[in-house]
Amino acid sequence: MKFIHTSDWHLGRQFHGVSLIDDQAAVLSQLIDYLKQHPVDALIVAGDIYDRSVPPTKAIELLNHVVDEVCGALNIPMILIPGNHDGAERLAFAASQLKASGLYIIGSFDAMTKPVILRSDTVGEVAFFGIPYADPEQVRHHFSERVSDFDSAHQVLVEQIIAQRDSSMRNVLISHCFVDGAIDSDSERPLSIGGSDRVSHEHFLSFDYVALGHLHQPQYKGAEHIRYSGSLMKYSFSEQHQRKGVTLVELTKEGPVCIEHLDLRAPHEMRIIEGELARLLELGVSDPKREDYLLVRLTDKHAILNPMEKLREVYPNVLHLEKPGMLIGVENPMGQAKLARSEFEMFDDFFAQAQGDSLNDEQAQAVHQILKQLQK
Amino acid sequence: MKFIHTSDWHLGRQFHGVSLIDDQAAVLSQLIDYLKQHPVDALIVAGDIYDRSVPPTKAIELLNHVVDEVCGALNIPMILIPGNHDGAERLAFAASQLKASGLYIIGSFDAMTKPVILRSDTVGEVAFFGIPYADPEQVRHHFSERVSDFDSAHQVLVEQIIAQRDSSMRNVLISHCFVDGAIDSDSERPLSIGGSDRVSHEHFLSFDYVALGHLHQPQYKGAEHIRYSGSLMKYSFSEQHQRKGVTLVELTKEGPVCIEHLDLRAPHEMRIIEGELARLLELGVSDPKREDYLLVRLTDKHAILNPMEKLREVYPNVLHLEKPGMLIGVENPMGQAKLARSEFEMFDDFFAQAQGDSLNDEQAQAVHQILKQLQK
The missing domain is CATH 3.60.21.10 (Metallo-dependent phosphatases)
Structure with missing residues (x-):
């Protein structure tokens, strides 16, 4: 039987x-x-x-x-x-x-x-x-x-x-x-x-x-x-x-x-991948299982514009994105995680990716002033 | 076959x-x-x-x-x-x-x-x-x-x-x-x-x-x-x-x-009954089918306080209530139905039922004045 x-x-x-x-x-x-x-x-x-x-x-x-x-x-x-x-x-x-x-x-x-x-x-x-x-x-x-x-x-x-x-x-x-x-x-x-x-x-x-x-x-x-x-x-x-x-x-x-x-094997496995965006994108191109359902943990320490969009060009089924590299204090489970980068650094990252060039001195000063006003 | x-x-x-x-x-x-x-x-x-x-x-x-x-x-x-x-x-x-x-x-x-x-x-x-x-x-x-x-x-x-x-x-x-x-x-x-x-x-x-x-x-x-x-x-x-x-x-x-x-007979029939409230309540007492699902059309021409509550004491399954007696113009299906009774008459009906007595002259005058103010 x-x-x-x-x-x-x-x-x-x-x-x-x-x-x-x-x-x-x-x-x-x-x-x-x-x-x-x-x-x-x-x-x-x-x-x-x-x-x-x-x-x-x-x-x-x-x-x-x-x-x-x-x-x-x-x-x-x-x-x-x-x-x-x-x-x-x-x-x-x-x-x-x-x-x-x-x-x-x-x-x-x-x-x-x-x-x-x-x-x-x-x-x-x-x-x-x-x-x-x-x-x-x-x-x-x-x-x-x-x-x-x-x-x-x-x-x-x-x-x-x-x-x-x-x-x-x-x-x-x-x-x-x-x-x-x-x-x-x-x-x-x-x-x-x-x-x-x-x-x-x-x-x-x-x-x-x-x-x-x-x-x-x-x-x-x-x-x-x-x-x-x-x-x-x-x-x-x-x-x-x-x-x-x-x-x-x-x-x-x-x-x-x-x-x-x-x-039994599902057509799409559920997997977690972890690393810096550039490296993950590089690996993905030759990954035969890149259509799996993925949780991606980005370890980059600078802000990234539209990371989900970039990832999905290579891994179409990214379902969830975490950015532990952008946080500090996550090692302490009782403490609240904080962003590792200041507002200015985040904007600086954004500007560089959106414009292809860094902020010049004048621009940097303007951003600093605006942030100061907002913080008041 | x-x-x-x-x-x-x-x-x-x-x-x-x-x-x-x-x-x-x-x-x-x-x-x-x-x-x-x-x-x-x-x-x-x-x-x-x-x-x-x-x-x-x-x-x-x-x-x-x-x-x-x-x-x-x-x-x-x-x-x-x-x-x-x-x-x-x-x-x-x-x-x-x-x-x-x-x-x-x-x-x-x-x-x-x-x-x-x-x-x-x-x-x-x-x-x-x-x-x-x-x-x-x-x-x-x-x-x-x-x-x-x-x-x-x-x-x-x-x-x-x-x-x-x-x-x-x-x-x-x-x-x-x-x-x-x-x-x-x-x-x-x-x-x-x-x-x-x-x-x-x-x-x-x-x-x-x-x-x-x-x-x-x-x-x-x-x-x-x-x-x-x-x-x-x-x-x-x-x-x-x-x-x-x-x-x-x-x-x-x-x-x-x-x-x-x-x-085949449902335990509760769906029926429409029509008449003045007092008459319907009287008939209901001896109606063996008073637990039917009812649409009640009240033909009374004066306003009635809590008619649904009164009806349900006799007919427990009144599901819908219409008051054609309170409307004029319903004969003309293209025209909009209007209330047959003025605001004052409605309040007078309400007062009589709630207090057991009609408005006296002074009270009537006060109500008229309030209605006039509201209409402005």
Whole structure:
């Protein structure tokens, strides 16, 4: 029994005002190509399929295309749970009707306790249970149980599932939560402001595999079989060194779970480049990946006219620009950063770039006088 | 072969700020009860299932419930097309997967030429073709045909369908459009501003039945089998005398189509009541339908303090108030209506109601003086 575990597709996401839908489509098409070559028994998406509860039409069309390819053409069942970004009711429309075609959307507490059971030749029947993302309030209200935080909510939910579990077969759990001690990235939306959103991995120990969503970095926590696949692609510059992809899981007859990370490559990586403008422009000309989504940190110590425009002539997808070279005091995180150059020096830089010549003495004096007046 | 033709559910609609979702649920539950007693071979919804392309969650949950009952529990196929209020891509998510469960959503031009074929003992196979709502621009773009208005667009679309039609079987067409000469109501959203949105009924003559949506009044146009079921319930006060419900259609072995209108009753009717306040309040006490959604026309000729508050004590769902008794000149539609009472008379009315006594001479003189000053 082999299945792919993935999560946090965030279809429809924008990044610095740029739609990522074409990148998402390209990455998903790599996944579909993999499945064509290496059929598996199921594809699991552990929440945050869409980036918001009301996704844009293009995101719906993309998911529709994936479902047509995977459930339709390849006849591979898909099992989905909503994450904190999804609208559970919206995502789970016609969930009962969709089961017949192998599209399982576990969008309610009722559906949570009814596993999707898939058969395999090697390990017999395997039960897949999914927990639709819910906040503690919803769990308290629905089960009339004492629930004060995400951890106690998860305890109630997992108990419900364990009560329905048939321990003669393998059991896989799918959940969208923040396991205590795991590593977060910059692109996840916090589950709770103020309260604790952490969940102990101990709830999950008795399952054969736990397919987690929410955290964007691939990792396991507590035990190797309690695992985040990580997001489909990078969603912040701080993820530049994370390996993005999906997790291939195999439940073997002998017992242990085999786990493999499969890389997926977005057409545009998210990267940070740093240096002086002239040097970056020079390097860019021969950079085969110059169309990546870039955060540029300019270390120049003088003011530059239209740096974004100059950079985009070489790197068309510069999305954010920082000028640490123009600041002093940034080493001290508590102190406020100050401009490293005086107003006069900045104007002098500007004049030189705009006119191709430096200020002469008379001009310099005039600027000094104007600045003095303004400072009064 | 019997089927129900309905349209224009507008799930999620608001009326004068009031959500109609509970009324819609009640009316749909009558329809489900009917189907339990009198099974049919299909339920057709000819567009405007939702009131907007991004419907509220409650509307999605209601449609989900109907689908569970009709396609699920009763095993009756449903055939849906998007109308001008629906978002076709959003509505048709996973349409390919849903077919297996008997939920057919015809949301694209591709799906349009592939009929839903249902079998019956009496008339053999029947093909149901649906035209997803599209404006002329979309038709022109997709088919690269000369299309300037809704009529020429419909001609292109119907020709596409006729080319795929097997005339050895009965053929039913579903469309959401404005057939020329048919009667509109106040609650439809115009398909076109400025251009012509009318479509000739002649495109439809060669089908065995044409299930139309868009117009909210049940009617046929051109021939008895080219028919609007009308909306699920009233959506404007001007529809107060329309009979709302669904159309039961039977294709008989002998050829003719039997058509029957089945009434559905909303818990709150939309009605206009007219008269003097005191009389309306008196009548209301013994009015078993006083919780209806009401437009009240007060014919009183003097100003009344807080009339809405007084009316709502008896009629809790007064949604709109008109005071024709306070206007003169309304008979002349070109002339501007004027208040029938002077400022002084209005204040005199107000004073009497607020204080329980008329203005005395001194008070009257003071008011006259203030009004004179204000008029300057």
